[in-house]
Amino acid sequence: MKKAATIRDVAAQAGVSVSVVSRVLNDTGPVAPEKRAKVLAAIDALDYRPRAAARQLSQGGSSTIGLLLADLANPFFARLADRVVAEARSRELQILLMTTQEDPHLEAQALDTLLDRSVGGLIGTPTGANVERWEKLASLDIPVTFVDRAINGLAQVDVVSIENVESAATATAHLLARGHRRIGLVSGPLDTTTGFDRVRGYEQALQEHGVAPDDRLVRPVPFRGDRGADVVAQMLGLDEPPTSLIVANTAQVRVVLRMLFQARVSIPDDLSVVVFDDNPWTELIRPPLTAVRQPIDLLALHAVELIHARMRQKLAPGPRHVRVAAEFLERASTARVRPVSNRSERPCQ
Amino acid sequence: MKKAATIRDVAAQAGVSVSVVSRVLNDTGPVAPEKRAKVLAAIDALDYRPRAAARQLSQGGSSTIGLLLADLANPFFARLADRVVAEARSRELQILLMTTQEDPHLEAQALDTLLDRSVGGLIGTPTGANVERWEKLASLDIPVTFVDRAINGLAQVDVVSIENVESAATATAHLLARGHRRIGLVSGPLDTTTGFDRVRGYEQALQEHGVAPDDRLVRPVPFRGDRGADVVAQMLGLDEPPTSLIVANTAQVRVVLRMLFQARVSIPDDLSVVVFDDNPWTELIRPPLTAVRQPIDLLALHAVELIHARMRQKLAPGPRHVRVAAEFLERASTARVRPVSNRSERPCQ
DNA sequence: TTGTAAGCGTTATCAA
């Protein structure tokens, strides 16, 4: 194993100076055609590739962008990562991947690592904590784009998300139109926009239909853990249990469904169910789930594009919020509400 | 936004030279206690973080390792990535993520990018092509570890995988023990070890039970695309269709199941099914699937550990192959074979 | 149009 060629080797081989090589490499400044040819030949012969580190050290910026996601075991984030990687590749950007596991402490640690300026930008799903650190990143002139979620009241950062209020309102209206009046909602924490906005959309739809909200039916739970299952079990134990359920916390969909299956709740006979985020495995579940499908490719596209533009200062200052529409997919897990007498025995407790 | 502090700023603030700061930073060489304290204070005051690029340029190696996976939309690889990221973090290693989408061309491109030595090591799932490039990486002294799959006949690289032969044999024996004699196998390409070895395990089990193999029941298909569904449909159309099926190509599990569901094949009444890789959504499918569960956390642990050790030259030369046992989970998708007369009408064609 | 040389922020060598 012999050491890789440097720009100096190329220059020597081509019989020119390093600046010429640098110029053909970056297409910055003039180069005589025949010299350019020689340089290209030398590069090929020596199989030369510029060292990213040297380039970064010398001229500042980096073509690496950090991707700080909650948790790749969640198919939503996994597919998001997949698309972000694809979009990044087509722009010759590299992706440095980290996860928070929804843990503010790990998030802080990741942010600190990213802070060493080795990234030219950052795309992330914030846990909701560590506001100061996110601010610092941004104030250090590292462009930040939140995707999916955002933290309320953090200016300076761009956001790409679905239309959360509208999506939740649509899901709620769908159930209301089928006669449901007691609609349970499992949401994310209220200090994240996905949590807050979806609750808002839900309440809005309820109000428009003149249905009084019931606190016991609206349960924000952490993304992490199994709390979603617990709160649904509690709802089902109420005197007037819900006849339908919206799981607006994507990370909790699986555990809620598992609990429902284990408790032998019949869907949609006992309970109509709408879930946020559709994933390829959803269609194999019986019954197929009515879902809010998030256009993951668009989320990824806009997030990368935004960062890319900021990195090249191609964007006017001031935060941008890109909202993309989500698709409501009616499938078989939601049905018209049935009179109480027809329902099977209460499944829980 | 003011520019970040450098080691020189710290040295000035602490009233020492840069060498002293460097020494406390890397714990290399002696430093007087009180000076160390001053340096630490200065670092804290200035909120100094060493620039990764400068460090890399100066001393060679990089603490970034490349992770080149097939496809994050596949839950198996996504969970693998999740664990790799976690293991890397605990060793203070960074992860540069790329995907091949099972496309040799994209793989080549990714490998070229990685070739600029900006990574200190590489963990990957090879498509099966680009052998020269993988070899080159290794010969350039960049440690490479294949995980899950490997390319046959590529020395120099470490491999971490499950016991593929044994796992396939166990799955096959499970079906044989339940009276199945016509067992379909959908595998991966034979030029990958997962494809090749699983076919071997299958044939081995068949032979031990004195069952003659039938070429029409063994179908290697690409990881990418929907071929898995096609070949299963073909098998079911045979004069003597299989009574059971092993989907040993993880990437094809979903499409095969979807096709089976759409064709209204009753599992396990018409067809017993074993799938390779269990994922959290599997348990929500009816019937719950008998599966070979891969210990993803162990795969990730060993892969990162191997790379880490190589990066610190803590390992004797010569390739290592770590094989971890997979777990066979009997659930409800496999049953004793039923006499032909009892079976429901042929579901396909 | 080309070449020289001064950085960029570290680490490492070697006198002091």
Added chain:
DNA sequence: TTGATAACGCTTACAA
């Protein structure tokens, strides 16, 4: 124990 100083590989004024 310490502090100059020379790399590391590249970009970029600035001179020629």
